[in-house]
Each structure stands twice: as C-alpha cells, then as structure tokens.
C-alpha cells in the first residue's frame with residue numbers, strides 16, 4: 001500500500017516573519033512588548049492642525065488620481081468638513097486605490113505638513129471609518145518586513161490568551177505576570193502614556209525582575225554544571241615550549257597580554273574546563289596569547305586545536321604559529337598539523353595520522369578540525385577564533401565532539417569585536433571574559449578621513465604616494481549583502497580602474513568566489529610585499545595581518561556597519577608606519593547621507609578605540625540588532641538594565657541559588673518561559 005505523506009501546513013509569509021522575530025511559542029508572543037503606543041482615541045479637526053502635528057482625522061475622500069511618470073504617485077484628497085488635505089502615496093497597491101475611492105469615509109493618521117498647495121500627509125496610515133473610536137491607547141509592536149501591525153497585534157493577543165502565565169516566583173509579588181502583561185498589551189482607557197512608559201511602574205518592575213531572575217538562574221545553573229565537569233589539569237611547567245617561545249619572541253608582552261596569559265594559565269591549571277572569551281581590539285595581539293596557551297597545553301603533554309572561520313585566517317594563524325612553535329616542537333619530536341578545505345586526500349590522510357598518533361601537538365585549521373574523521377589522541381585545549389561567527393550549535397557540537405573519557409577540553413574563544421561590559425555579562429552568560437585593553441607600544445593611531453566619492457581621483461593619487469614610499473594599500477569594495485555577484489562586478493571594475501591608473505604596479509583582486517588556492521596565491525603575493533594594491537570584497541575583514549600596509553580605502557563606506565568598518569580599518573596601522581583610512585562615501589540620488597550612516601562615519605573619524613566604537617554601535621542600533629549579528633543564542637536582557645536595575649539584580653542574585661535548591665521545578669519552568677530553546681545549559 002502506498003503511504004501518502006502527511007501534508008505539512010505551509011507557513012504563510014506573516015508566520016515566517018513571526019518566526020524571524022523569534023516568536024514561536026504563545027509565551028514568546030506574550031512577552032513581545034509594545035515599542036510605543038499611539039493615541040487613536042481622538043479625532044482632530046483639520047482646521048485646528050498645525051504644520052508638523054501628528055494627528056488622526058476622520059474625513060471623506062473627495063478625489064483620487066494616479067500621477068504617472070518615473071515617480072508614480074497616488075494622490076488622494078480628503079475633506080473633513082473643516083478643511084481639505086492631500087494624501088500622497090509613493091508606493092501603493094490596487095487595493096489602496098479601492099479603499100480610497102471617492103466617497104469612502106476613512107480615518108487617517110499621520111503628520112500634517114503645511115505648504116503653498118495646502119495641507120498634505122505623506123504615506124499616512126488609514127482605515128475605514130467605522131464610527132467607533134478605540135477607548136484606550138493602541139500598542140505598536142516591534143516588527144519586521146512582511147508583518148503588518150494588525151496581524152502582529154492579533155497574534156500577540158492570541159499568544160497572551162494561550163500562554164501559561166502561572167506563578168513561578170516562590171515569594172508573593174505585588175503584581176502577577178498576567179496583570180503586568182495585560183496592563184502593557186491592553187492598556188485600560190484611563191491609563192496614560194506616561195504610566196505605560198514609566199519603567200519604574202510595578203508592571204515593568206515585575207517583568208524586569210522576572211527577566212533578571214531567569215538570567216541569574218541560567219547563569220548559576222551553567223556554572224554548577226561546569227563545576228561538575230572534569231577537564232585535564234594543565235599546570236604550567238618551566239623550561240618547555242612556553243618558555244622557549246617567550247625567549248624567542250622579538251617583542252616583550254604588553255601588561256595586558258601578561259595579565260590575560262596569567263588568567264588563562266590559572267584556568268588551565270584547574271581540573272574544570274575553562275570556558276573563556278578573550279576579547280581584544282583589532283591588532284591588540286591576541287595570537288601570541290593563544291600561542292602561549294597552546295604552549296602550556298603542549299608542555300603538559302596534551303594536544304591543542306585552533307580553529308578559524310575562514311581559510312585565509314586559518315592559514316595565517318598556521319603560518320604564524322608554525323614560525324613561532326615548529327622549531328621548539330621539532331626539538332621535542334612533535335609538530336603542527338594543518339587541516340583545511342582544499343587539501344589533497346593524501347596530505348589529509350597523513351595529517352589525520354599525525355593527529356591520531358599524538359605526534360601533532362597542535363592542529364590548526366577551519367571547520368575541518370571538528371569533522372568526524374578527526375581523532376585526537378589526547379586533546380585538552382581548543383582555541384576558537386572569531387567565535388561569534390560560529391553558531392551556538394556549532395560550539396556545542398565542538399564540545400561534544402572533543403569530550404572524551406568523561407573529560408571536556410578547555411575552550412578559549414577569541415573575538416576582535418569587543419562587547420560593552422554590561423552586555424557581555426548577559427550575552428556571554430556562560431563564559432568568563434579576559435580583555436586585552438592595551439595596544440602594543442609604538443603604534444601610531446590610524447588617521448581616518450571621510451571623503452566624498454567625487455574626490456576619488458585625489459584618493460588614487462594618494463595611493464601612488466604610498467606605493468612610492470614602499471608601502472602597500474588595501475582597497476575594499478562595497479558590501480551589497482543580497483548579491484555576491486554584484487559585489488564581484490564592483491570589485492572587478494575597481495580592479496581594472498586602479499590597474500590603469502597605476503601602471504607598473506601589481507594590483508591584485510580577492511573575492512569570496514575564488515578557489516582557496518587562488519585566494520592563497522593572491523594573499524601570498526600581498527603578504528610578501530610583491531603586490532602593491534589589493535582590491536578586495538570584505539573577505540579580508542578579520543584577522544589579516546600585513547604590517548607593511550599603511551593605507552586602506554573603503555568604497556561606499558556608508559553601506560558598512562560600524563564594527564565592520566572598524567574591523568576593516570584594523571588591517572592597517574599594524575606596524576610602526578603612520579597609517580590612514582579613507583572612507584569614500586556616496587549619497588546616491590539623495591541630497592545627503594541618512595542619519596545613521598552619518599553617525600557611523602562620524603564615529604569612525606572620531607575614535608580608533610574598539611570599545612568606544614562598540615559603545616557607539618550599540619547606541620546607534622540598539623541591543624537587539626547589535627547582538628543579532630553576533631548570532632546571539634545566549635540569554636540577553638530585553639527589558640532590564642544591569643546598572644539602572646541594580647536593586648532588582650541584587651534581589652535576583654540572592655533568590656537564584658535558593659530557588660535552584662528549594663524549588664528546582666519552578667526554576668526550570670521560569671527559565672524555560674523566558675529563555676525557551678535558548679536555555680541549552682539547563683538541559684543537563
């Protein structure tokens with residue numbers, strides 16, 4: 001008999017958009033709080049409005065026409081008996097025209113603009129006028145493309161009705177969770193905007209307290225879980241690879257490097273696994289810290305793995321670590337293995353054998369390092385570069401893969417994208433954090449100039465000057481995320497333009513679609529100083545280290561995010577030479593740059609400090625987006641603020657251990673409610 005596959009209900013675009021916002025369970029919807037409220041309870045007479053007022057009017061459509069041309073518009077005239085107003089829509093559907101046909105009675109909300117031609121509203125919201133006005137303020141929810149407010153509002157109310165909101169707090173509270181959520185989602189008619197926005201209101205206090213408690217519970221559970229795990233103890237020993245490396249380095253460690261090396265060594269000496277994040281600004285010298293950690297591990301007779309997210313980065317780490325460590329290891333009968341994407345089968349087999357036998361004390365590579373076929377003889381430390389590029393799931397897979405005989409490896413994760421302290425505490429709930437907050441001596445800060453695209457020729461002339469001084473130059477082409485193909489066209493055109501403008505100079509091109517071997521060849525020419533200019537898409541974003549490069553030009557800088565610009569700029573100023581970064585911008589058809597793009601370029605011109613950049617980035621984008629990019633999978637505070645709500649934090653900190661001990665089921669339910677699938681470390 002044929003079995004008919006069960007038909008899976010198709011997701012509508014609106015449902016997909018809900019999922020994109022992370023709104024899957026009824027409780028997720030119930031906890032999706034309004035961003036602001038609109039007052040639709042009042043109708044204003046058109047004759048009483050002033051330029052710039054945002055108002056709601058009730059009027060009849062008296063005229064409707066489409067103005068043709070390149071900027072097609074729908075123009076609708078309405079009359080409310082006191083005056084007329086023109087509604088202008090630049091994008092519209094046939095259904096708009098129908099609802100706005102002459103004779104229709106509508107309610108319109110928007111900003112009134114005065115002018116010679118009379119009152120106007122651009123893209124106002126409108127709906128049929130049913131005669132009945134809402135009696136209370138209307139919530140407006142954070143949303144995303146393809147998810148209209150009306151749909152989201154209904155979904156939230158349905159979620160609120162279905163969610164399990166039973167009490168999880170063991171001590172009596174002034175407001176229940178249900179009361180707090182009802183207050184915010186369905187404001188009563190007498191509730192004012194001021195009350196709804198007052199974060200010290202008991203409804204908000206209840207939500208923040210809940211959220212902080214969930215965070216404290218999950219952190220504590222993670223910590224207890226970790227305390228129960230075993231890892232090999234790796235005490236630092238004298239006279240080994242670590243001491244050899246310290247003696248051979250051409251520079252002395254900075255104070256900050258010494259401090260974090262000591263923090264890591266202390267963790268490695270304990271029988272519990274280290275889970276530490278090493279964060280440091282671009283060029284602050286994280287690699288040598290990783291090398292020293294690896295050396296401690298190898299001196300104790302164990303293996304270490306280092307994994308980077310791209311072939312270029314992994315390759316660069318391999319080269320640097322091999323320079324530093326290979327001679328020291330060879331003297332002890334051990335070596336370094338490489339695992340990359342484009343490797344020949346025979347070479348790969350040979351490397352796998354060295355890893356399995358333990359002869360390879362250090363293994364460097366890309367994701368290839370955690371593939372099933374890789375068997376370590378005795379792995380004790382895994383170093384993961386740019387860990388935020390690896391998803392939480394990959395991180396967990398790594399841990400599972402590397403654990404053996406009841407022992408977990410120590411994990412050191414490196415990131416060149418510093419996160420402000422308050423966010424780090426909640427984002428990296430399960431990690432300890434070490435920070436390199438000092439650059440090696442002798443660096444001159446990179447001078448950054450924001451230059452209009454119209455002055456491109458001057459910039460090309462400047463490249464010529466740098467080349468004559470024996471320096472090298474990066475030229476980064478725009479990022480148009482949706483289309484790698486367009487990126488490539490741009491980069492290729494720029495490559496041709498620069499090759500023409502700079503006769504006799506080797507100008508290279510690097511982009512994501514090249515084969516690993518081609519990329520490697522181009523990078524090698526640039527690293528060895530044979531190539532003067534490297535035109536690249538953003539593949540060089542992280543980690544590339546060519547100290548002789550002293551100028552970076554970023555084309556269409558207005559399209560890049562702030563941390564990304566900072567990362568890119570970090571590719572220059574890595575040696576002693578004075579370096580510069582030129583941010584070329586274009587405003588396209590617009591008369592000037594948008595506000596956030598302007599804020600980003602201004603921040604870049606004003607500071608080179610990665611922590612300050614991170615702070616401004618957070619300010620410009622808000623925590624959701626700021627962390628979203630980092631593939632957040634860890635708990636994150638949405639409502640509470642660790643500084644502002646210090647008293648609630650103290651309450652949660654005090655309650656969490658008692659709750660875990662005395663009410664473990666309530667604790668579990670509470671964390672599930674707030675963190676849902678993200679509460680991975682509670683599973684144990």
Ligand SMILES: Nc1ncnc2c1ncn2[C@@H]1O[C@H](COP(=O)(O)OP(=O)(O)OP(=O)(O)O)[C@@H](O)[C@H]1O
Nearest residue numbers: 251252253254282283284285286287288416440543
């Ligand atoms: N204490 C030090 N004194 C002088 N130079 C140093 C010191 N530490 C590291 N360096 C050098 O500084 C450069 C940058 O170091 P490294 O590549 O480790 O930076 P990073 O922190 O990994 O930066 P990024 O995240 O940008 O890759 C390298 O050329 C490195 O050899």
